Amino acid sequence: MYEVIGHPSSRAFRVLWMLEEMGEAYTLIPAKPHSPEALDCNPSGKVPALRVDGQVITDSTAIVTYLADKHGQLTYPAGTIERAQQDAVTHQIIDELDAVLWTATRHKIIHPENRRVPAVIDSLKWEYERNIGHIADRFVGPFVMGDKMTIADIILTNCLNWAFAAKFPAAPEKLTAYAKAMRSRDAYKRATGKS
Incomplete structure (x- = not known):
């Protein structure tokens, strides 16, 4: 289960949409930038962040790229x-x-x-x-x-x-x-x- 930290009106929407396209389960923590939840994941306070097995990934593009590569969806294979x-x-x-x-x-x-x-x-x-x-x-x-x-x-x-x-x-x-x-x-x- 993925945990998305970020408000849907921010770039976090990209992550939510990606997870919906892939049919992957997730929990949304609707945190705004610089909120305690955001600062807990990213010292800059920026959102979104994705928590995976206790690890945190920040930056919407990095997150959707990770998800695409991990699940082999919405991407072409690396090295092509x-x-x-x-x-x-x-x-x-x-x-x-x-x-x-x-x-x-x-x-x-x-x-x-x-x-x-x-x-x-x-x-x-x-x-x-x-x-x-x-x-x-x-x-x-x-x-x-x-x-x-x-x-x-x-x-x-x-x-x-x-x-x-x-x-x-x-x-x-x-x-x-x-x-x-x-x-x-x-x-x-x-x-x-x-x-």
Whole structure:
């Protein structure tokens, strides 16, 4: 049994969705960042964390990669060209979408007010729009890697949802349709019900 530490409205949702897609049992501890439960797992207080047999894994991408590899689902095998391509697009999503969205969020609500630079958000929106266009250019569908759903889909869909909620520029139509299809998955709906 896995134990997920993190609030479903955070990147913990990626872990919940992953576990629902795989049909693995888990317990959710709906901890917010910097809560005692979060600090118990991660000295930085960040969520999510996954407790497995008394050990803790932090970072949503590390967690979903671990789960995919352990269960042989939603991934290509390590050491294959397909896995290298999957890792490349996953890192592109993390570097070019997630990082931009997280920087904007920090300057909007996370940093102390005297450390926020709201003017940077317009530049980040421009960067996001350019980057989402690059991802759309390589997107064939129905999933990021073509015919097989992988962890890249979980992370990309989460970023598209985050961008929409943050009022970032709309993604190209094919990615908007893709995100809608991903949100219609039964496992996604089950994970959403946890919040």
